[in-house]
Amino acid sequence: MSTNDPAGSHAVSALFSQGRLTAIPRRTVRREQLLAHLAGTLFEPERSYSEPEVNEALLTVHEDCSALRRHLVEAGLLIRTRDGSTYRRAERPDGRTTG
DSSP, X not given: OOTTOHHHHHHHHTTEETTEEOOOOSXXXXXXXXXXXXXXXXXXXXXXXXXXXXXXXXXXXXXXXXXXXXXXXXXXXXXXXXXXXXXXXXXXXXXXXXX
């Protein structure tokens, strides 16, 4: 999925109301579109984030930051260190960052 896809952008924007995510999609494709959008807009490439920083960023869009954080890690869009102390936005196989 390309994040430059207008259909994907439209699908993601439909999930928000007044800048807030109305619900985390259950459908895999919609959730993946949302997660790619969040990774690309909330997290800078090549920067490390503590868990509280990740939570703070996610709380700007939805109150269930734990679920969003878990989904981002499971989708491979955020990489968590083994000890769980820091997170980074993932790079794609071509060396570019997600988003």
